Amino acid sequence: MIADNENDIKHLKAIGKICAQALKKMMAHAKPGITTAELDNIGSEFLKSEGARSAPQAMYKFPGATCISITPVIAHGIPGGYVLREGDLINIDVSAELDGYFGDTGASMVVAKRVPEIEKMFAAARSALDKAVHAAKAGELLNGIGKTIQDEAKRNGYNVIFELTGHGIGKSLHEDPSAIYNFHKPDDRRILQEGWVLAIEPFLTPGRGRIVEEKDRWSLRTADRAIAAQFEHTVIVTKKEPIILTL
Numbered sequence: 001m002i003a004d005n006e007n008d009i010k011h012l013k014a015i016g017k018i019c020a021q022a023l024k025k026m027m028a029h030a031k032p033g034i035t036t037a038e039l040d041n042i043g044s045e046f047l048k049s050e051g052a053r054s055a056p057q058a059m060y061k062f063p064g065a066t067c068i069s070i071t072p073v074i075a076h077g078i079p080g081g082y083v084l085r086e087g088d089l090i091n092i093d094v095s096a097e098l099d100g101y102f103g104d105t106g107a108s109m110v111v112a113k114r115v116p117e118i119e120k121m122f123a124a125a126r127s128a129l130d131k132a133v134h135a136a137k138a139g140e141l142l143n144g145i146g147k148t149i150q151d152e153a154k155r156n157g158y159n160v161i162f163e164l165t166g167h168g169i170g171k172s173l174h175e176d177p178s179a180i181y182n183f184h185k186p187d188d189r190r191i192l193q194e195g196w197v198l199a200i201e202p203f204l205t206p207g208r209g210r211i212v213e214e215k216d217r218w219s220l221r222t223a224d225r226a227i228a229a230q231f232e233h234t235v236i237v238t239k240k241e242p243i244i245l246t247l
Contacts (some may be wrong), residue, residue: 001170002195003236008101009243012170012197015096015103016234016245018050023094023105023246026066032086032112036068037091040079047096055095055102055173062218067106068091070226073202074211076218077162086112093231095173102173104199105246106232118227121204124156125229128202138194138239146181146188151204159209160202161228163221169234170197192237197245201232 003009044065056062064075069077071089075161084090093106108125110118128149135148136204145166153160166180175197176195177190179222207226219236222228 004195011101015098019103020246036079052096052098072221073219074228075220125204128152129231130179142190143188147184150183158204165201196237203230
């Protein structure tokens with residue numbers, strides 16, 4: 001969507017804040033002994049308390065309010081009976097709707113432990129997101145986002161996940177621009193428009209950067225079972241600095 005008035009921006013900020021708060025709350029409760037279903041319920045109850053709806057449930061009948069992925073699954077993981085253990089590498093993705101507006105955010109973490117190898121990957125993924133967000137300026141090539149992400153990944157010794165992309169968002173969970181690549185795609189000549197609302201979400205891995213779908217037809221894991229990290233923000237594109245909605 002094009003957010004071109006204060007009413008749009010106000011509503012997008014509201015749902016962005018709710019998504020960010022839900023993610024923060026879930027990450028704080030992601031400790032050994034809790035099941036992913038219980039963790040999902042924490043996010044679900046918070047969304048409901050704010051008057052918001054789970055976007056994956058509302059849009060796609062996803063079997064969970066949020067996506068909780070345990071390595072080697074890196075996206076669209078279904079909450080269930082899995083009990084978190086110390087050292088688990090997990091990704092939590094929260095998207096929701098309020099008053100007809102959508103927000104989307106996500107982050108990776110290790111449960112109750114610090115692992116230097118993984119912390120290094122997290123730092124690279126966060127840096128890729130930060131640089132990509134600030135590359136999102138009206139009038140620039142949309143593909144500059146992907147080039148920025150891939151350059152930062154390579155600089156730190158990682159690949160991107162090639163099949164997973166960011167996307168437009170706003171009045172629906174997925175809108176045009178339908179694919180914001182996490183790599184340099186020279187033939188993508190789309191120009192960033194002022195007011196575009198984007199979900200930017202780099203995925204970095206030390207592996208080959210390819211994924212396969214699990215038998216549940218939702219969960220996506222790395223083809224080589226390598227670890228991966230994702231961090232995501234929803235932003236509004238401007239001619240100067242973007243408006244980050246999910247801080």
